Amino acid sequence: MSYLVPVTGEGGRVSEVLARLARVDDPELDESVLDLGFVTGVGVDDAGAVDIGFRLPTYWCAANFAFLMADDMRREVASLPWVGRIRLELGDHMYAETINRAMASGQSFQEAFAEEADGNLEAVRHIFALKAFQRRQLAVLNHLSGAGHDEAAILSLSIGGLRSVDLRPEGARLVARYLARRSLVGPAGDADPAFVNERGDAVTPASFAAHRRDLRRVTVNVEFNGALCRGLLAARFGEALPEPAREPTLLDFVRGRAGGRPIPA
Incomplete structure (x- = not known):
């Protein structure tokens, strides 16, 4: 902690x-x-x-x-x-x-x-909850791809099917975090598609490449803001930047450049 x-x-x-x-x-x-x-x-x-x-x-x-x-x-x-x-x-x-x-x-x-007061606070909450949903979805998609699951098999998964995929503990954690936001964009029963876009439409093989690019754009923006916030917090209070806890992000890039050492692979 x-x-x-x-x-x-x-x-x-x-x-x-x-x-x-x-x-x-x-x-x-x-x-x-x-x-x-x-x-x-x-x-x-x-x-x-x-x-x-x-x-x-x-x-x-x-x-x-x-x-x-x-x-x-x-x-x-x-x-x-x-x-x-x-x-x-x-x-x-x-x-x-x-x-x-x-x-x-x-x-x-x-x-x-x-x-x-500028605008509806719940509307702000919804906008960023949707961005969290998108970032979490990309993390699950990347994990499934890295575990050897092919695109067609991934996109055919229902929510129940996603829960039943045998994943390492880290993968199970990513799935649980993603599914906690899944109902934000539409019905989220076991028979409903696991992977949908921000409108609740199932992601198809034809739409997958563009969809994944959108997810990456959101993720890069969030990770950049996270790296910036950590850097500002550390500078403001005279603390060291935290070590990465999971996969490398833009924070690792900032730390690697600042320290003159390679970015973790």
Whole structure:
């Protein structure tokens, strides 16, 4: 886990809080706020009060993204039956006071920002959830191809069939993450096609090449933003860039160039 200061409180309850926070993703980057290093501390007292500190890569990170993450953290932790008061504190951000006050009082984004609120927050959430769906789909397609499955067999898979494919643990994890977003674009029963486009239409051999190019474009943009955010966070707080946890991304390119060493294969 990537929280930055020692947690306080009884270990079992702290672990429960951390498990809930691990389920909260940055809406743009589709990565856990814990893995990104955004959580700066967690405290739990005997009465079930929870304190959570978090930070963002820059002072001016978008208010809607900051609010979404704060609200998702609050909701996830509040779902634990023993939790009483939650105090969530965003630090060193241009809208920290507004967001922290909203979290304490249960205000919505519109209530907290009034005339400054720009657009529907749920619409923003949907746009980036769709990008996450596309990125996760490409990860599964690449894994299946790398495991030796041919294109026709992959595209013929139903959701139930995809679940039953014998994959390494990493492949099973990618499938589970992808299927968690599959219902975003249409029916997601076991008999429904595993691989569909953003409109919910099944991907066919004829459309596959263009579809995969679209997925790659989305993925490159997301990974570039992720690399940028990690770099900004590390520079802002004087920390080392994290080592890659999975397959090489643009972050590895940034690290390799900066360090004058080869990019990992």
